[in-house]
Amino acid sequence: MKVCLVSSTGGHLIELKKIIPAVKQYEFFFVTEQSEMSNELKDEFKVYYLVQQERKNIHIAKNLLINIFKSFNILIKEAPDVIISTGAGAVFPLCLFGKILGKKIIYVESFAKVNSPSLTGKLVYKFADEFYIQWESLKSFYPKAKYRGSLY
Template identity: 45%
Template sequence: MKICFAASSGGHLEQLLMLTPMMNKYDSFVLTEKTNYEMNKKGLDIVKVPQVNRREKTFIFKFLLLSIQTLFIFLKEKPDVVISTGALATVPMCTIAKVFRKKVIFIESFSKISSPTVTGKLMYKIADQFIVQWEDMIKHYPKAIYGGGIY
């Protein structure tokens, strides 16, 4: 089984890196954004995609290019499961995985205590398993699993 661990840079990636023991246990790779954000690679296979900002005028064009690049990564890597902590840069990988009937597990951000994220609202509709880190978030995602914090 091959697992894609997907997260945008910064806090989303830091949360995802809490799963490094799982990353080391399985054939896996990390999909994240090309940014100046420094991360401790810990011997992980890292694949980087362009950063996209939904507030930019060129968003649609950049998101389309991101989606095409992500499709090529998906076809090359052939993950069986995608585990994501968000945000926008991970939407194409999760969506493509779902189209190819692979499992998608989404972990809503630890920083969201009382309201859902934009990515969470999108992923809730397609994720095979949706995990929240705060019990109060169940009211926004009734079918979610409360998993507690991954920190």
């Protein structure tokens, strides 16, 4: 089995790295946004980089198109069986294309989201095969989600 671990950089990537022990027996790779923090991953793991998708960036449409093409190419090249994501931003196209291509989608809502859902979480919840929350308070937003505690 091949696993794709996908997230934006920062706290989402820190959370995603906590999932490594659960997938280390499988072939896996990362997809994340290019940043100083994520550049360190390439020393130890196979990594693909997306363009940072910031809502305030004037190039948001251009970056979204770039990430759509990159995501599709990564999925075709690597053909993962499972995609695990902690969000946000640039990961949505990869999750959506993965679902269209028949991949299992597992999403873990951000630890930072205690009282309200994230935009990416709300979108991916509609088609995720498994959806996990790290706070029981989110159950009202995601009734079918599974609560298993926090990644921390």
